[in-house]
Amino acid sequence: MKICCIGAGYVGGPTMAMIAKQCPDIPVHVVDLNQARIDAWNSDNLPIYEPGLDEVVKEARGRNLTFSTNVDEAIAEADMIFISVNTPTKTFGIGAGRAANLEFIEKCARQIAKVSKGHKIVVEKSTLPVRTAEAVKRILSSSGNGATFDVLSNPEFLAEGTAVEDLLDPDRVLIGGESPESIKALCDVYAHWIDRDRILTTNLWSSELSKLTANAFLAQRVSSINAISALCEATGADVDEVARAIGTDSRIGPKFLKASIGFGGSCFQKDILNLVYLCEHFGLREVAAYWEQVVIMNDHQKQRFSERIVKTLFNTVSDKKIAVWGFAFKKDTNDTRESAAIYVCRDLLRERARLTIYDPQVPEKSIRAELTAACSDMQGQISENDKRLIEQNVTVVSDCYEASKDAHAIAVLTEWDEFKELDFDRIFQAMQQPAFVFDGRNLLDHQKLSKVGFELHAIGKCR
Ligand code: NAD
Ligand code: UGA
Numbered sequence: 001m002k003i004c005c006i007g008a009g010y011v012g013g014p015t016m017a018m019i020a021k022q023c024p025d026i027p028v029h030v031v032d033l034n035q036a037r038i039d040a041w042n043s044d045n046l047p048i049y050e051p052g053l054d055e056v057v058k059e060a061r062g063r064n065l066t067f068s069t070n071v072d073e074a075i076a077e078a079d080m081i082f083i084s085v086n087t088p089t090k091t092f093g094i095g096a097g098r099a100a101n102l103e104f105i106e107k108c109a110r111q112i113a114k115v116s117k118g119h120k121i122v123v124e125k126s127t128l129p130v131r132t133a134e135a136v137k138r139i140l141s142s143s144g145n146g147a148t149f150d151v152l153s154n155p156e157f158l159a160e161g162t163a164v165e166d167l168l169d170p171d172r173v174l175i176g177g178e179s180p181e182s183i184k185a186l187c188d189v190y191a192h193w194i195d196r197d198r199i200l201t202t203n204l205w206s207s208e209l210s211k212l213t214a215n216a217f218l219a220q221r222v223s224s225i226n227a228i229s230a231l232c233e234a235t236g237a238d239v240d241e242v243a244r245a246i247g248t249d250s251r252i253g254p255k256f257l258k259a260s261i262g263f264g265g266s267c268f269q270k271d272i273l274n275l276v277y278l279c280e281h282f283g284l285r286e287v288a289a290y291w292e293q294v295v296i297m298n299d300h301q302k303q304r305f306s307e308r309i310v311k312t313l314f315n316t317v318s319d320k321k322i323a324v325w326g327f328a329f330k331k332d333t334n335d336t337r338e339s340a341a342i343y344v345c346r347d348l349l350r351e352r353a354r355l356t357i358y359d360p361q362v363p364e365k366s367i368r369a370e371l372t373a374a375c376s377d378m379q380g381q382i383s384e385n386d387k388r389l390i391e392q393n394v395t396v397v398s399d400c401y402e403a404s405k406d407a408h409a410i411a412v413l414t415e416w417d418e419f420k421e422l423d424f425d426r427i428f429q430a431m432q433q434p435a436f437v438f439d440g441r442n443l444l445d446h447q448k449l450s451k452v453g454f455e456l457h458a459i460g461k462c463r
Pocket of ligand 1: 006007008009010011012031032033034037071084085086087104107108125126127128156157158159160266267
């Protein structure tokens, strides 16, 4: 058995590294068109930051794990080919802003059809609209080389920041397919380290749809608690207390009830919008509207937070310095895709605030690129005004102390653990007075900070 994976991103890289680590008998070849990404996977400076990932890669790389840009060669040699390419929201044409752009998936399928000989198992690892396997199968069956294929759906449920833990000890592995032999072959790979009773098998369509559904349910919980946070702020209830009170009901459960400035990440919004598009396509308008509300609520939460900052700072942040702590979409990742921080920063910039941004893992280049994209239209056009604001009003610094010096306010946008351990007396002394903290993650010790002298504003808590 030889494995190849097309796409060396946040999923392809860690997933294949874990398979290679756990299955020393299986050669695993990860390929990508992006040379810089492949070079990084082959270096000591991996392209993604994930706790524990360095060790996993180091153990397997050079033994049975290889990274290269030799896509054709890797496909030709493999018995099992994972497709783990990006499936972003379409930004053009039919379904723009909602449907998944399946261009990259289709190109992979065509490449596999062109290069393959003999029999191959093709595994959809990317998150896809239900029934994508049908199109993949059609394209594969047009292979002129007499090759034959089985298509499986094996969606990935890892979360960034805990990818290694999630891969090592997943709640379940899901495999959808038609051919019992191919399903068994993939089960055998995972069974190297995962109990068989945690490997679920379904038909192809259930597997594809379960992935979109899982993300929709998770995001819905975040939007639900965030909706309640607004009511808490209006009534004097405390959202953390409400979350604890409802989370102890075993039917509800305690996870994913942390109120925040809104969910981010490359997938929740994209996958829900994709679900909405599918429902609309099948004429299920009410169902589409139900799920779309999860995204609408999330946008509202981000906007509510930046508006609260402006209102609290005497209705103007123009020329005020705001220290932004954290830019990644959650802690323990350098990923900024769809991070709520982007939109909060954009709104504050448009109010002419001066932002000093610190994130322990996100480089300045990514911060500026994200802000530029958020200020641009679908065609990538940005106004001169927004461009100037990003150039002149954004400074990226290397620690929280520097970020907060002379600041009027601190906005905590990512829940990095290191933010809890700072010398708040020192920070307070160096700030403009009154010194405000807007804790968008309910991360800090609010009582302690109030004692230091800060005026605290937190999500879902009244002052
Ligand atoms: P990513 O953008 O980090 O990586 C995708 C990679 O595929 C890129 O490096 C790109 O260069 C490469 N690629 C695209 N077309 C290619 C081609 N034709 N040949 C070779 N390489 C090609 O994306 P990601 O975050 O790894 O997500 C991949 C898929 O997994 C998506 O469908 C996503 O929804 C899903 N997913 C992501 C996560 C996550 O935590 N990021 C979790 C579960 C599922
Ligand atoms: C999510 C899912 O958890 C994974 O199972 C899934 O595989 C993945 O999407 C995907 O398909 O891409 P991820 O986006 O990496 O994983 O991270 P999460 O931990 O789910 O957090 C998503 C966002 O929700 C973050 O911005 C986080 O801060 C926010 N969140 C999460 C909250 O605001 N409150 C919570 O209680 C939980």
